[in-house]
Amino acid sequence: MWRGIAFVIIGWLLALAPARAEWRRAESPSFVLYGNMSESQLRERSLLLEDFDRLLRRLASSDRPAPKLHVYFVDGIADLRMVREVPMSTAGYYMASDDGIAAIVDARAESRGTEILFHEYTHHFMWQHMPNTYPTWYVEGFAEYFSTVRFSGDHIDIGNYSRGRASSILDGAWLPMERVLNGGTDGLNAEAGAAYYAQSWLLVHYFYSTPERQRALSQFLRAFRRSPSGTDALLAATGMTPDALTRELRRYIQGGQIAYRQAQRASAAAPPPIVVTTMPTSTGDMILYEAALRVGIAEDRRQPYLQRIRAAARRYPEDPLAMRVLAHAELLYGDGASADRLLDRLLASAPNDADLMYLKGMRYLALAKADGAPESASASATLWFGRARAADPTHFQALIRYVESLHGDLASASEETRDLLVRAGQLAPQVASISLNAARVLIERGDYDEALRLLAPLVANPHDRSLAAAANELMQQAAGGRPRGMIEGKPDGEAPPGPTPAPAPHGTE
Structure with missing residues (x-):
């Protein structure tokens, strides 16, 4: 059964963008982007994401290798719901399952800014490079804080505000701070949910604003990990009650203390390599199915989607993307022999393609699990998964299926x-x-x-x-099993690593 994790951003859908005729793919060191847009538009988004990733890595002191994140820019809510059934007000989401990891973004909403995409990627980055216990307000506030970065020339401005969040803070009703510190977004209506995100952003902005407050945040997180009461952690770290914190935050937001910060833009000195290619003619009909297969199709959609993929692929009999998507769907939900024939043709043209090797391994793994399976099926699956791992050492799906094939x-x-x-x-x-x-x-x-x-x-x-x-x-x-008196590998009394450090203040909003 499919199991995944989805982070959903709820927002107003913005003005419609004009239709574009050609799908493109942009591959860079950390990302693979797909979009029905011009080369310059897709290249710009790729460059922004690479700079954003470098910024977060620098601030988090992380050089850990990671699989490339696939990002799909789609055309409206109907396309978003083709990949996963999400609320009608959704503007983008991020999904992680053992089938794959991807972000799906409404290009109509994203066309006026990068906040949706940066918010989603910050969630991904936190899981990848900063796994730990965090209160929900910090998870969402961290993503909100970094989602508003602005790129210009050779620098990045950090700590800008979102107009929507600022409006909620200045003009809307606040949630009780105790509710924010101790709860998540479950059970909140749209207005209360907007307040939760806005107050979470303000909390992170406040705690990142000075070295002293950063140390207090570090102490808060340490106390929270010992005993997950936000109220108790706040008192231990700052000496404040939730009501006192509310008054402090109101003074902070209304007193002109909101400063943005500045960091060097990495691409100004060393632009990352970005390869943009025009995708096959079938892309408009096949790309959403490709995205759905990448993150896992819900069980009740598998057979209907298989029939729709077959019908679409018949219109493009020699198209490599149509063949790839059809092979993927057939090996999971349909005719394995057809998948074999398609994969063999594709591998003849692209023998070093890690994804194709992985799909060939999946075909043999499915065969090994069937009744009356040949004895060689498991060994063949192991062989193909091993080849996929060798071609792409970060291909985590090939790695876990390799282990699975060992029985x-x-x-x-x-x-x-x-x-x-x-x-x-x-x-x-x-x-x-x-x-x-x-x-x-x-x-x-x-x-x-x-x-x-x-x-x-x-x-x-x-x-x-x-x-x-x-x-x-x-x-x-x-x-x-851990020795007593140890918190996160450090003796009691010693502060754990602090949150992502903020660069030095640069100006005021």
């Missing part, structure tokens, strides 16, 4: 296999099943702190309580 359980797994599970957890901590398996290995090895970092975001997940319960059980094992 072993964790208790009997070799140390090499266990290493692969840990590696998968490092590459895709956003995927719950991968993090759980990696954490089990780490606990067995006595690496309790790393296990806790993987498990903590799952325990705090409000959208899947059974998952949170499973993660919490493992977390208790890790906490029980």
Whole structure:
């Protein structure tokens, strides 16, 4: 059964953009973008994302390798709902499953700014490079804070405000601060949800505004991880009650203290390589199915989508994208022999394509699970997944399927296999099943702190309580095995690493 994680941004859909005729693909060191737009437009978005990634990596002191994030710019809410059924007011979302990870953005809404895309990517980055226990307000406030960065020339302005959030703060009703500190967005109507996001942004902006407040935030997060009461953590870190914090934030926002900050734009000195290609003629009909297959199609949509993919592919019998999407759908939900023929033709033209090798491995893995499967099927799956891993060492799907093809359980797994599970957890901590398996290995090895970092975001997940319960059980094992008096690998009394540090103040909004 498909299981994934989705972060949804709710917003007003903006004015319609004019229709464009040609789909393009832009690949850069950290991203693969797809859009029905001009080369210059897609290249600009790719460059912005690369600069944004470099900014976050620099501030978080992270050089950890990661799979490239696939980002699809689609045309309106109908297209968004083709990939996943989301509320009608959705402007973009991010999904992570063991099938793949992607962001889907409404290009009509995104055309007036990058806030949606940056918000989604910040969530992805936090999971990838900063896994830990955070209160919901910090997760959302962190994404809001960095979603408003502005790029100009050779620098980046950080800490700007969103007009919508500013309006909620200055003109709207505030939620009780105790509710923000101790709860999430579940159960809030649209107006209250907007207030929650706005107050979360303001909290992060306030705590990032001075070195002293950054230290207080570090103390807050440490206290929260010990005992997840936002009210108690606030008192321990700042000496303030929620009401006192509310008064302090009102003074902060109304007293002209909102300063933006500035950092060097990395691409000004060293532009990243970006390769833009025109996609096949079938793209307009096939790209949404490709996106859906990448993140996993919900069970009730699989057979209807298979029939629609077959009908669309018949219009493009020699088109490589149509063949690829059809092969993917057939091997999962339809005729495996047809998938074999299509994949063999595609691999003859692109023998080093890691995704095609992965799909060939998936074909053999499905065959190995069928009744009366040939004995060679599992070995063939292992071979193809190994080739995909060699072609792309960050291809986490090939890595976990490679382990699956070995037909072993964790208790009997070799140390090499266990290493692969840990590696998968490092590459895709956003995927719950991968993090759980990696954490089990780490606990067995006595690496309790790393296990806790993987498990903590799952325990705090409000959208899947059974998952949170499973993660919490493992977390208790890790906490029980760790030496007493240790918090996140540091003795009690020593502050853990602080939040993402803000650059020096530059100006005032």
